[in-house]
Amino acid sequence: MKLFKSLSVAAMAIALITSSVSVVGAASSLKGKIVINGSSALLPLTLQAANEFKKLNPKVKISASAAGSITGPQSVRKGIADIGAVDWDASQDVPGFKKFDGQVAHKVAVIPFAAVVNKNVKVDNLTTKQLQDIFSGKVTNWKDVGGSDGDIIVVNRAFGSGTRVNFQMKALAGSEFLSKGSNYKEVKSSGDMKTAVETTPNAIGYMDLVYVTSNMKAVKINDVAPSEANLVNGTYKVWGFGYYMTKGQPDGATKAFIEYIQSSKFQNGSLKKLKFIPISAIK
Structure with missing residues (x-):
């Protein structure tokens, strides 16, 4: 009986190994x-x-x-x-x-998108209206939205960016972007946006959460943080x-x-x- 059980277990093991090998083989044959x-x-x-x-x-x-x-x-x-x-x-x-x-x-x-600022910016929360005013160039100093005195540097993605489309539609409620000026920068990719916000004091931009680092800060929008929980429960709208x-x-x-x-x-x-x-x- 013990020998029979041992042989049965061995047979099952061989069958499982053979099955696994055939599955791997099928997968690896894809070209x-x-x-x-x-x-x-x-x-x-x-x-x-x-x-x-x-x-x-x-x-x-x-x-x-x-x-x-x-x-x-x-x-x-x-x-x-x-x-x-x-x-x-x-x-x-x-x-x-x-x-x-x-x-x-x-x-x-x-994809959760977030408004992000350089780590020197003393603002943690912005309303839709404040974001519209900043990205349109109507508000140009951080002190006017609760921060320290300093010229706001707006960093924008070039036309054709999906992040730009989403941020404009959902964070700015369709409001138009500033497109030129001494306080305006335009970048081509999410990586470029990350670098620009990290290295430019008083900068504000936007990106998906994957690119947010310790050298910047993702701000709350209308008192709601950009998190998975808030997105799933419907309170965070920028995604x-x-x-x-x-x-x-x-x-x-x-x-x-x-x-x-x-x-x-x-x-x-x-x-x-x-x-x-x-x-x-x-x-």
Whole structure:
């Protein structure tokens, strides 16, 4: 009887090992090349997912770059990218941008955006009206919004940025941006925004939470902090879905990569560690 049990356990172990090997083998047989372009806000997520996916599928090559959201669906339309990462659903019209016909939008993340200031700024909370006045150039000194005396330096993202689209629509309620002046800077990417706010005294800008560092401060908006809990409970309004755009329905390695980034394992693991919020958290 003991011998029978031992043989049974061994047989089960061999079966499990064989099953595991076949699953790994099936995964690793996937081949192809995926080119991703677009949102710099989504780039950290894309790079992390690509790193994990390539370990599981070593025969798949993935290249990713970020030059702003609008370049994502543009690259897909031109046929130079398989996936366009964008901070809005580019299959629909949004203020300032017409929809990209024939493209399919795949939700991959919830992105919290925040108004951020240089660490020397003594302001912790701003109202919608104060943000509108600052980013339009109507208010130019921090003392006028509860801070210390100092000229406000406005840092803005260039036109075509998905972060800009979301911040303008949701933090500024559609109010227009300042576009020039001695107290105005314009940057091309989330990384550039991070550097500008970190190194420019009295600066204010905006970015997704992934890029916020100890050398800056994410301020409350209307007394509500930019946190996952506040976003999920509906009190923090400055956020958007991140999308992967494809020309029609994807297949092969592209389809498998999108499914991987949408999987509960990635959404509740690496995605959350990067300060994004799982798409399933928004009902």
